[in-house]
Each structure stands twice: as structure tokens, then as C-alpha cells.
Amino acid sequence: MNSLRRAAGHDDRQPDSGIVAVEFALILPVLVTLLFTMIAAGSVLIDRLDLQSAARDAVRVASLDGADACGVAAGSLAGNDLTLASCVVEGSCDVGSVSVLLGTVSPVSIPFVGDRAVELTANSRYAC
Numbered sequence: 001m002n003s004l005r006r007a008a009g010h011d012d013r014q015p016d017s018g019i020v021a022v023e024f025a026l027i028l029p030v031l032v033t034l035l036f037t038m039i040a041a042g043s044v045l046i047d048r049l050d051l052q053s054a055a056r057d058a059v060r061v062a063s064l065d066g067a068d069a070c071g072v073a074a075g076s077l078a079g080n081d082l083t084l085a086s087c088v089v090e091g092s093c094d095v096g097s098v099s100v101l102l103g104t105v106s107p108v109s110i111p112f113v114g115d116r117a118v119e120l121t122a123n124s125r126y127a128c
Contacts, residue, residue, distance in 0.1 A: 047106040055124035059100040093128035
């Protein structure tokens with residue numbers, strides 16, 4: 001019965017029908033930033049795993065020939081677009097164990113936040 005009393009130019013939209021679009025426009029930058037932060041965190045995690053793998057490779061070589069360990073680590077990281085910032089080889093198989101400490105910097109770029117640099121380190125030890 002109520003529909004019979006409506007005026008000819010009256011539409012059926014609710015008075016707050018545009019509020020959903022406004023709320024979406026307000027929350028979209030937050031969601032995009034969160035999404036790209038998760039992607040960047042995943043990228044840093046992959047870089048950390050690559051660095052740890054390079055440390056394992058370097059300590060294996062250091063147990064045989066300590067002079068070439070840092071070169072092996074740099075070569076392992078070169079294929080992953082990471083540069084070796086520091087390489088420290090401690091000990092030798094003569095004293096019982098070899099330890100390699102690697103460090104690098106991973107650049108991260110997140111929309112609305114900016115560019116950051118994350119320092120990564122990895123340590124590997126080999127008991128002879």
C-alpha cells in the first residue's frame with residue numbers, strides 16, 4: 001500500500017547508499033600498505049634464507065680452504081641480487097671448528113611508507 005503513495009520522481013535508494021564507497025576509499029590505502037608490507041616481508045625472508053644458504057656454503061669451503069670462503073659466499077649471493085657487506089671466518093679445522101659470519105643489506109620499498117634498508121646477518125658453524 002505504501003508504494004501507491006510514492007511520488008513519481010521518488011527513487012528507492014537509501015539515504016546512506018554512498019557511504020560504502022566513502023568507507024572503501026578511506027580504508028583502501030591501509031589495505032594496500034598492508035598488502036605490500038607482507039610482500040616486502042616475504043622478500044626479506046627469502047633474502048635471509050639466501051644469506052643463510054651462502055653461509056652454509058662458505059663454512060663448508062672454509063673447513064677445507066679458509067682463504068676462498070668469502071669468495072664462495074659472494075658468488076652464492078650474486079645470483080640472488082644481494083651483495084656481501086661483511087664476511088668473517090673464524091677458526092679452522094686444526095682447532096676443531098670453523099665459523100662464518102655473513103652480513104648484507106636488503107633494500108625494501110613499501111608504498112606510502114618509503115624505502116628502507118634491512119640489515120641481515122647469518123652465522124654458520126662447522127665442527128670438524
